Every structure is written in structure tokens, then in C-alpha cells.
Amino acid sequence: MxxxxxxxxxxxxxxxxxHGHVPxxxxxxxxxxxxxxxxxxxxRDQAARDFPHARCYADMASLLAAExxxxxxxxxxxxxxxxEYAIAALDRGLHVLCEKPLATSTAQAxxxxxxxxxxxxxxxxxxxxxxxxxxxxxRKLLDDNRIGKVHLVTLQTFRNTHAKxxxxxxxxxxxxxxxxxxxxxxxxGSHTFYLAFDWLGDLPTGVTAHMTAQGDWDTExxxxxxxxxxxxxxxxxxxxxxxxxxxxxxxxxxxxxAITVQDDEVELCVKGEPLAGGxxxxxxxxxxxxxxxxxxxxxxxxxxxxxxxxxxxxxxxDQPVSAELRQAWMCVHLIENxxxxxxxxxxxxxxxxxxxxxxxxxxxxxP
Ligand SMILES: NC(=O)c1ccc[n+]([C@@H]2O[C@H](COP(=O)([O-])OP(=O)(O)OC[C@H]3O[C@@H](n4cnc5c(N)ncnc54)[C@H](O)[C@@H]3O)[C@@H](O)[C@H]2O)c1
Numbered sequence: 020m021x022x023x024x025x026x027x028x029x030x031x032x033x034x035x036x037x038h039g040h041v042p043x044x045x046x047x048x049x050x051x052x053x054x055x056x057x058x059x060x061x062x063r064d065q066a067a068r069d070f071p072h073a074r075c076y077a078d079m080a081s082l083l084a085a086e087x088x089x090x091x092x093x094x095x096x097x098x099x100x101x102x103e104y105a106i107a108a109l110d111r112g113l114h115v116l117c118e119k120p121l122a123t124s125t126a127q128a129x130x131x132x133x134x135x136x137x138x139x140x141x142x143x144x145x146x147x148x149x150x151x152x153x154x155x156x157x158r159k160l161l162d163d164n165r166i167g168k169v170h171l172v173t174l175q176t177f178r179n180t181h182a183k184x185x186x187x188x189x190x191x192x193x194x195x196x197x198x199x200x201x202x203x204x205x206x207x208g209s210h211t212f213y214l215a216f217d218w219l220g221d222l223p224t225g226v227t228a229h230m231t232a233q234g235d236w237d238t239e240x241x242x243x244x245x246x247x248x249x250x251x252x253x254x255x256x257x258x259x260x261x262x263x264x265x266x267x268x269x270x271x272x273x274x275x276x277a278i279t280v281q282d283d284e285v286e287l288c289v290k291g292e293p294l295a296g297g298x299x300x301x302x303x304x305x306x307x308x309x310x311x312x313x314x315x316x317x318x319x320x321x322x323x324x325x326x327x328x329x330x331x332x333x334x335x336x337d338q339p340v341s342a343e344l345r346q347a348w349m350c351v352h353l354i355e356n357x358x359x360x361x362x363x364x365x366x367x368x369x370x371x372x373x374x375x376x377x378x379x380x381x382x383x384x385x386p
Contacts, residue, residue, distance in 0.1 A: 025331065026089050028054040030079050030104055031096035032062040033185040035118060038318035039147075040093060041069055043327055050327070053089060056082040061187040079104050089113055091141075091330075097184070097198040098205065102127035105142060109134040114141040116330050119209040120354070121347035123200025128351040129375050135339040142339065143330045144347035148210040149217070150322035150329075153310040156285050157271065160278055161218065165287055167274030172218050172254045174211045174269050177262030181240065182206070182317055194236035202238030203258045204230065204357060209350040213343070215246060215254035218271050222349050223248050224371040228357035233261060244357050247367075267314065282314045345377050 027044070029036050032055050044052050055066040056076040063075040076082040079092075091114040094104050102122040105115045115135075121144045122128040135142035148154055160166065181203070183190045192198040193206050216222055225247040230239035240260040247253060269280040276289035284307060291302030313321055333341050349370070356368040 022049070024049050024051045025091055025334075026051055026053050027091045027093055028052065028056065028082055028086060028089055029066070030056050030082070030092050030094045030108075031100075031118075032057040032059075032066045033095065033188060034183075035318065036093070036095035037065065037069070039320050039323055040095065042320050043323045045069065047324070047327070049331070054082050054086050059185075059188045062185070079107065083107060083111055091116060091334075094118060097192050098123050098200050099198050102131055105131050106134040109138045109140050109142060112138060112140060114143075114330075114334055116143050116145065116327075118145045119147075119347070120200070120205055120351055121209070121344075122351050123205065125348075125352045125355050128348045132340055132344060132348055132375050135344065139337075139339050141330070141333050141341070142344055143333055143341060144209070144343055145326060146209070146213050146343050146347065147319050147322050147326055148214060149343075150325040151312045151314075151319070153280055153283055153285060153312040154214065156308055156310045157218070157269075157278055157280060160285070160287055161271075165289065166271065166276035166278060169218050169220070169271050169273045170250075170252045171272040172215050172270065174215060174254065174256045175267065176203075176207055176211060176258045177264050177266045177268075178203070178207075178258075178260050179262055179265055181260045191236075194238050194240075196237045199238060201354060201358060202230070202232065202236070202240055202242070203260050204228075204239065204242045204244075204354050207258050208242075208256075208354050208357075209347065211256045211258060212246075212254075212350045212353060213346045214269070215256070216346050216349065219248050219252045219254060221248045221250075221252060222346070222370075222373075222377055223254070223353060225367055225369055226353050226357045226360060227365055227367045228361040229365050230358070230361040239361075242357075242361075244360075246353065265315065283310055283312050284308070285310060345375075348375060349373070349377065 052070045054074045056079045092108045093116045095118050108115050181193045184192050223246040228244035230242040232239045243257045245255050271278040279286045287306040289304050294300040360368045
């Protein structure tokens with residue numbers, strides 16, 4: 020027997036909602052959008068064109084007051100509202116899909132986890148990169164034990180500008196701390212850090228960071244950090260909005276090989292037999308795997324169906340606080356601490372005593 024479609028509302032109808040989420044909602048049979056909330060008239064007009072049967076509201080409180088048939092909300096506002104809106108929806112008994120970053124402070128993220136637990140409703144962060152074909156290919160190589168246990172990862176994200184929001188609202192909100200809670204680390208760091216947690220199979224215990232900003236903005240545009248993990252494992256990340264290219268480079272180093280990712284291409288390198296001479300030299304074998312992932316499309320619309328399947332599966336599994344949610348909490352906690360580190364001459368910050376229970380093992384990474 021087929022289950023009835025999930026009934027949802029979109030909160031914030033800007034760039035990611037329209038280009039990253041809506042195409043799936045319009046095409047899928049198992050979800051229906053009943054309502055939209057956005058303070059910007061042009062966005063509500065667009066929503067009315069995209070979903071002629073949906074009701075449009077200027078704010079989320081009015082939507083929650085009027086709508087009685089909802090199963091979930093999908094929060095696509097700038098981060099400053101994520102916590103308040105997610106908690107309001109959870110307290111109304113709704114499931115919540117929330118864009119990254121989960122929140123702009125540890126205190127907010129903790130309150131969100133507690134609201135999910137208290138109401139027994141799913142709160143799932145949009146950890147979209149886990150659903151990229153190239154990241155799935157890396158997960159398969161790790162599951163097949165091709166490089167052994169991973170002890171070091173490097174993650175670089177190069178962008179030639181900050182992403183722009185829609186012009187009808189405030190295109191440069193990412194550079195204003197009051198809306199974004201931070202610069203490139205707050206905006207992009209979640210994607211970097213949940214991949215690091217997944218690949219190292221752990222959560223970090225410490226962070227040291229540096230950051231800089233050009234121009235008059237109050238948020239950073241270049242950022243680097245080192246994360247310490249249990250058993251001496253390490254992740255090093257570099258993120259910038261001032262690069263001369265748009266690209267991601269990731270490397271994973273394991274007991275008997277390495278995986279390198281450059282946008283759509285994965286290279287596997289495996290250590291072979293010792294060479295004669297006894298100076299430690301060995302043979303190496305290389306394998307290239309092409310995984311078209313459409314990195315240039317920042318909406319990542321092609322990955323959203325898999326993410327939404329994960330949201331539905333988490334609801335079906337009755338799992339309010341999933342491994343992804345714990346990872347999202349740690350992303351916010353570490354970004355907050357890394358800002359403290361960067362502001363205080365890059366002193367190391369301790370992450371090993373989290374204020375919420377994170378005892379579950381890190382997610383296997385399989386969406
Ligand atoms: N997962 C990803 O890869 C990805 C990619 C892009 C953006 N995002 C995230 O999506 C969120 C939105 O980013 P965007 O690029 O779509 O921004 P945007 O500026 O294009 O859209 C923001 C929308 O929110 C609306 N809004 C503003 N205040 C509101 C309020 N109080 N209540 C309801 N709506 C309000 C604006 O009118 C606008 O329509 C951010 O959290 C961002 O980090 C995620």
C-alpha cells in the first residue's frame with residue numbers, strides 16, 4: 020500500500036529553495052508543498068507561480084498559525100533564523116529539513132537538538148555534499164577498504180566570490196555577520212567538516228584556525244584550520260572566496276594508499292610491493308574514476324532527491340536525532356571555537372567535552 024505524500028512548507032523562497040529544492044518538489048509524487056513563507060513580495064509571487072495551489076505568507080508565524088495539515092517544513096532562510104524557526108516548527112510537532120549551517124552558535128544548535136528530542140520529530144540538516152556522485156564514489160572506495168584506515172584528510176574549497184543571494188532581498192547577506200553568523204567558514208565549513216568527520220570516522224577533539232578578510236565586510240573571506248581527532252588523526256582545511264578558480268580538492272590518506280578528489284575526478288593510489296634496494300621505495304598503482312557531479316551548479320539540484328530520500332528514511336526510522344544532526348551540531352561548535360582560536364592569535368581550542376551527547380559513532384556516510 021502506498022503512503023500518502025508528505026505535506027510540506029518552504030520557509031524562505033530564495034535562491035537555494037527555488038533552484039536546489041523546488042525542482043524535486045515539483046517532480047516528486049511523494050511530497051506536496053502546501054505553503055510558503057517569505058517576507059519578500061517578489062519571492063511570494065514566484066512561489067505562487069511555481070505552486071499555484073500553495074498558500075503564501077509574509078512570515079513563518081502566520082504560516083504556522085494558519086496551516087494545520089503540515090508534516091514538515093523546509094527552512095531555506097539565511098542562517099540567523101534557522102534556530103528560531105526550526106524550534107517553532109518542532110514545537111508544533113513538525114519534522115524539519117534545515118539548510119546548512121544548522122545554526123550560528125553552539126547554544127542555538129543545542130536548543131535545536133533538544134527541541135527535536137523533546138518533540139520526537141526529525142531535524143535533518145542539508146548535508147548536500149554527501150549526496151554528490153563523487154563523494155559517494157569515495158565512500159564506496161572506503162567501504163571496499165581500498166586504502167585501509169584513514170588517518171589524514173585535507174580539504175580545500177576555492178571560490179572566486181562569495182555566493183550571492185537573490186537580488187530581491189539582500190544579495191550580499193553572506194558578508195553581514197548579523198545574517199550569516201560568519202564568513203566562508205560559517206557558509207561553507209559545514210560541507211567541509213561533515214566530510215572530514217565521515218572520512219576519519221570520528222568527531223574532532225580540538226581546532227586551531229586562522230582567518231582574514233578583505234574589504235569592509237565584518238566576515239572572513241579566507242580561512243584555514245587544523246582539526247585534531249582521537250588517535251592522532253588530523254584534518255586540514257582551507258576555504259577561500261578570493262581564489263582565482265572555482266574548485267574543490269580533497270585528499271584522504273590511509274594505511275596503504277590515498278584517494279584524491281578534484282571536482283569530478285577521483286584518483287585512487289595504492290601502495291604495492293617493496294622495490295629492490297631496501298630504501299623504503301615501493302611500487303604504486305593508480306586508478307582514475309570519473310564521476311560527473313556538476314560542481315559548477317551551486318544549487319546542487321541533482322543531489323537533492325537523494326537528500327530528501329534520506330529525510331524521509333529518517334522519519335520512517337523514527338530517528339529525531341540522527342548521526343547527521345550530531346555532525347551538524349559539531350560543525351557549528353567547531354566553527355564557533357575556530358573563530359575564537361583565530362581571534363586569539365590562533366591558540367588551540369578544546370572540542371573534546373561537547374555540551375550535548377555525541378556518543379553515537381559518526382555516520383557511515385551512506386546517504
Ligand atoms: N546546501 C547547499 O549547498 C546550499 C547552497 C546555497 C545556499 N544554502 C543555504 O540556504 C540558505 C539560503 O541561502 P540562499 O542562497 O537561498 O539565500 P537567498 O538570499 O537567495 O534567499 C533567502 C530567502 O530568505 C528570505 N527571507 C529573508 N528573511 C526571512 C524570514 N525572516 N523568513 C522567511 N524568509 C526570509 C528572503 O526573502 C529570500 O527569499 C542559507 O542557509 C544558505 O547557507 C545551501
